Amino acid sequence: xxxxxxxxxxxxxxxxxxxxxxxxxxxxxxxxxxxxxxxxxxxxxxxxxxxxxxxxxxxxxxxxxxxxxxxxxxxxxxxxxxxxxxxxxxxxxxxxxxxxxxxxxxxxxxxxxxxxxxxxxxxxxxxxxxxxxxxxxxxxxxxxxxxxxxxxxxxxxxxxxxxxxxxxxxxxxxxxxxxxxxxxxxxxxxxxxxxxxxxxxxxxxxxxxxxxxxxxxxxxxxxxxxxxxxxxxxxxxxxxxxxxxxxxxxxxxxxxxxxxxxxxxxxxxxxxxxxxxxxxxxxxxxxxxxxxxxxxxxxxxxxxxxxxxxxxxx
Numbered sequence: 183x184x185x186x187x188x189x190x191x192x193x194x195x196x197x198x199x200x201x202x203x204x205x206x207x208x209x210x211x212x213x214x215x216x217x218x219x220x221x222x223x224x225x226x227x228x229x230x231x232x233x234x235x236x237x238x239x240x241x242x243x244x245x246x247x248x249x250x251x252x253x254x255x256x257x258x259x260x261x262x263x264x265x266x267x268x269x270x271x272x273x274x275x276x277x278x279x280x281x282x283x284x285x286x287x288x289x290x291x292x293x294x295x296x297x298x299x300x301x302x303x304x305x306x307x308x309x310x311x312x313x314x315x316x317x318x319x320x321x322x323x324x325x326x327x328x329x330x331x332x333x334x335x336x337x338x339x340x341x342x343x344x345x346x347x348x349x350x351x352x353x354x355x356x357x358x359x360x361x362x363x364x365x366x367x368x369x370x371x372x373x374x375x376x377x378x379x380x381x382x383x384x385x386x387x388x389x390x391x392x393x394x395x396x397x398x399x400x401x402x403x404x405x406x407x408x409x410x411x412x413x414x415x416x417x418x419x420x421x422x423x424x425x426x427x428x429x430x431x432x433x434x435x436x437x438x439x440x441x442x443x444x445x446x447x448x449x450x451x452x453x454x455x456x457x458x459x460x461x462x463x464x465x466x467x468x469x470x471x472x473x474x475x476x477x478x479x480x481x482x483x484x485x486x487x488x489x490x491x492x493x494x495x496x
Contacts, residue, residue, distance in 0.1 A: 332474025375480025
């Protein structure tokens with residue numbers, strides 16, 4: 183069961199090869215296939231011939247695109263919640279990630295309600311919603327020059343090992359997808375925080391914080407067949423982007439739900455052959471501070487999201 187991608191971190195594969203031939207890495211040795219491929223080289227017994235094989239695993243469990251945010255559970259240490267979808271067979275689909283694991287490093291004393299991304303149940307459109315709030319990371323954040331943590335929720339994975347070393351790389355947007363998205367719709371409320379600050383903590387007078395809500399379809403390999411995953415520094419600019427739907431000029435209204443309904447803007451032709459082999463990734467991204475990835479924003483900026491859909495061609 184590869185719905186839990188951590189199983190791919192120490193997966194042993196065994197190959198049937200010609201007697202006398204050798205293979206590197208060693209046959210049956212555990213390898214890390216998570217978010218990358220492993221190259222195997224098979225050499226003939228006389229050492230004259232060799233051939234290389236590149237092996238990677240593609241997450242092909244269909245992503246859910248009717249997104250009500252109803253399903254969440256505390257992570258294993260009960261520090262914060264994690265969201266998931268449920269398949270037709272009743273199995274959990276772990277397609278959502280947040281920056282909460284990074285916040286746990288900077289504010290280990292925080293209660294679950296004090297994290298940037300939390301469940302929301304008050305006056306929702308239907309069922310549960312999600313609250314994203316830009317938080318202060320305290321003295322530790324000052325020390326590492328990461329003074330705020332924007333609330334975020336996205337389809338993809340969060341690499342906590344890079345949360346401090348290279349935070350732009352920590353957010354890995356998108357998972358394999360095999361449909362043509364047409365429209366992006368849902369509901370939100372937004373209230374900006376009072377004081378916008380840059381990464382150094384300097385208050386920028388007159389600057390008002392903004393949220394960001396968008397969906398991206400992109401090719402998940404480059405021209406050489408190497409895996410591509412968009413990250414915090416290129417999710418809106420990478421040349422592999424095929425289509426984008428992004429909420430323009432978000433409304434600042436925390437009393438009423440604002441409905442958005444956007445067509446995907448196709449920057450490249452959609453290729454059904456590529457889709458059939460899961461050669462595209464879909465990312466849906468929400469954040470309470472548009473410059474949060476650069477640790478700029480206003481503490482207290484709050485974005486609520488509910489009943490989101492990515493409508494696809496049948």
